[in-house]
Amino acid sequence: MTPPLPRVRIAPSLLAADFARLADSVSRVPNADWLHVDVMDGHFVPNLTVGPVVVAALRHVTSLPLDVHLMVESPESMVEAFARAGANHLTVHVEATHHLDRLLRHIRELGLRAGVALNPGTPVEALDYVVELADLVLVMTVNPGFGGQHFIPQMVRKVEAVRRLLEERQLSCDVEVDGGVDDKTAPALVQAGATVLVAGTFVFKDDDPAGAVTRLRRVSGAVAGFPAAGPEAGGSGRAGA
Numbered sequence: 001m002t003p004p005l006p007r008v009r010i011a012p013s014l015l016a017a018d019f020a021r022l023a024d025s026v027s028r029v030p031n032a033d034w035l036h037v038d039v040m041d042g043h044f045v046p047n048l049t050v051g052p053v054v055v056a057a058l059r060h061v062t063s064l065p066l067d068v069h070l071m072v073e074s075p076e077s078m079v080e081a082f083a084r085a086g087a088n089h090l091t092v093h094v095e096a097t098h099h100l101d102r103l104l105r106h107i108r109e110l111g112l113r114a115g116v117a118l119n120p121g122t123p124v125e126a127l128d129y130v131v132e133l134a135d136l137v138l139v140m141t142v143n144p145g146f147g148g149q150h151f152i153p154q155m156v157r158k159v160e161a162v163r164r165l166l167e168e169r170q171l172s173c174d175v176e177v178d179g180g181v182d183d184k185t186a187p188a189l190v191q192a193g194a195t196v197l198v199a200g201t202f203v204f205k206d207d208d209p210a211g212a213v214t215r216l217r218r219v220s221g222a223v224a225g226f227p228a229a230g231p232e233a234g235g236s237g238r239a240g241a
């Protein structure tokens with residue numbers, strides 16, 4: 001029997017926060033489930049952001065799970081540093097490594113939840129031989145590199161295909177969506193099978209970030225078949241995160 005769908009979680013993306021006041025931005029979303037941290041290297045994507053030092057600083061100001069999305073070439077060289085810094089989840093792109101199987105196993109061995117991400121142009125078939133090694137699948141709903149872009153509507157179909165794959169294999173993996181997620185785009189994504197909504201602009205460009213998280217939670221909960229639950233307690237590692 002297919003395991004029950006997990007509740008929908010909201011993960012504000014700090015890319016849209018005020019980088020001069022990151023701790024303050026974190027304190028403005030106490031009702032979030034996870035905090036999403038975008039790591040960009042200027043090679044895999046045409047933008048540069050933060051490294052393990054910033055993740056370690058965030059670790060000191062929050063007990064929320066830190067959901068770290070590595071948009072970097074050869075992420076294998078960095079996973080241990082991010083694990084030491086206090087990341088709870090590490091997501092790597094199928095397009096960024098020659099050794100995806102080994103890398104996902106290594107992330108799990110480090111005691112973290114392993115995520116695998118797909119760029120918009122990458123087919124779901126790329127997951128075929130690795131999905132059993134993943135705790136979450138991240139479907140990029142914009143081309144990675146920048147916040148504030150327009151949601152790509154065809155990605156709803158991709159979320160459906162990922163959900164179908166997980167059901168066929170009877171896997172209880174999270175399906176995370178990232179890019180252009182707001183109260184208009186979220187319902188179709190949740191209906192398609194997304195269980196984690198990453199939202200940057202919608203949350204942090206609002207005068208009331210916590211209110212924006214609540215609105216996303218409300219529209220997600222309104223979609224038939226999904227539990228409209230409140231925020232969970234913070235946690236770490238694979239179990240309970």
Ligand SMILES: O=C(CO)[C@@H](O)[C@H](O)COP(=O)(O)O
Nearest residue numbers: 015144145147148180200201
């Ligand atoms: O990974 C990325 C961008 O590459 C995202 O996490 C963005 O931060 C999402 O931002 P919005 O589209 O919600 O503004």
